[in-house]
Amino acid sequence: MNAQIGLQAYSVREQWDKDIIGTLERLAAIGYKNLELAVANDGGDILTGGLTADKLRIQLDRLGMKAVSTHVYPLDNDNWDRIIAFNETVGSTAIVYPIHFFSSLRDVQDLSCNMNKWGEICRNNDMDFYFHNHFHEFQPMDGQTIMDRLLNTTDENLVKIELDTYWALRGGVDPIEYLRKLGSRCDLLHQKDIPATTNPVNMFEILRKDEIITEERFSELWKVDDFTEIGDGVMNIRDILDEVRKLGFAKYVFVEQDMTRMPALDSVERSYMNFSKLWQMAD
Numbered sequence: 625m626n627a628q629i630g631l632q633a634y635s636v637r638e639q640w641d642k643d644i645i646g647t648l649e650r651l652a653a654i655g656y657k658n659l660e661l662a663v664a665n666d667g668g669d670i671l672t673g674g675l676t677a678d679k680l681r682i683q684l685d686r687l688g689m690k691a692v693s694t695h696v697y698p699l700d701n702d703n704w705d706r707i708i709a710f711n712e713t714v715g716s717t718a719i720v721y722p723i724h725f726f727s728s729l730r731d732v733q734d735l736s737c738n739m740n741k742w743g744e745i746c747r748n749n750d751m752d753f754y755f756h757n758h759f760h761e762f763q764p765m766d767g768q769t770i771m772d773r774l775l776n777t778t779d780e781n782l783v784k785i786e787l788d789t790y791w792a793l794r795g796g797v798d799p800i801e802y803l804r805k806l807g808s809r810c811d812l813l814h815q816k817d818i819p820a821t822t823n824p825v826n827m828f829e830i831l832r833k834d835e836i837i838t839e840e841r842f843s844e845l846w847k848v849d850d851f852t853e854i855g856d857g858v859m860n861i862r863d864i865l866d867e868v869r870k871l872g873f874a875k876y877v878f879v880e881q882d883m884t885r886m887p888a889l890d891s892v893e894r895s896y897m898n899f900s901k902l903w904q905m906a907d
Contacts, residue, residue, distance in 0.1 A: 627869075810874070
């Protein structure tokens, strides 16, 4: 398999903010070499863990790690010079828009228009642009899912997809079938696991299919007991990795632990160890 294992830094967000250098050292000791950063775009200087981009790059280089992509939220049509400069300095070649909420078809259309613009900005700076899904993009809206509308109204040469297989499953979608559908448009993935106790798995068995899912409603549905470490749940991760290998498009598969009852660094260590075993089986 050509893809490499990575970690979405949001998984250790509290430790990252308290002691970024110590957190990076622990992650490197676990075995993580590839990081996907998560940064807030507040219109000012972009920092992560209190470090500027150049100081973060020094630490990454020291530890033999690299930042390969960055989640940036929120995104708008301003502050792109700073966003690009930050990514160039830390070494990231991909910018990911991590979440969006939709109240109407107009919201979908507006996001598609903006993502085409953002994708062009990234392409002009030798970077890739991605949209990252949660469950609610698989909600039907006027006869078609939001995700399908986004795929059909964005330029595949400008807007790629970072598929979160867990959230796709929770949106009622088979992650393996969706990987096939996306093909080369998806070369970054997020992987986590779901406990056997989560019932129902499909969020649209809880919600009305036409319910408007706001950020507040999403937060109400986001529960710690619906997440577990990779290998401790019931997702068919081995089959997902087999499909990733067969398709051959993926560059990185990122461990992401949205929530956990374990200490976060212990959580991502457990996921790394279990994921590495599954990874070797897929090879």
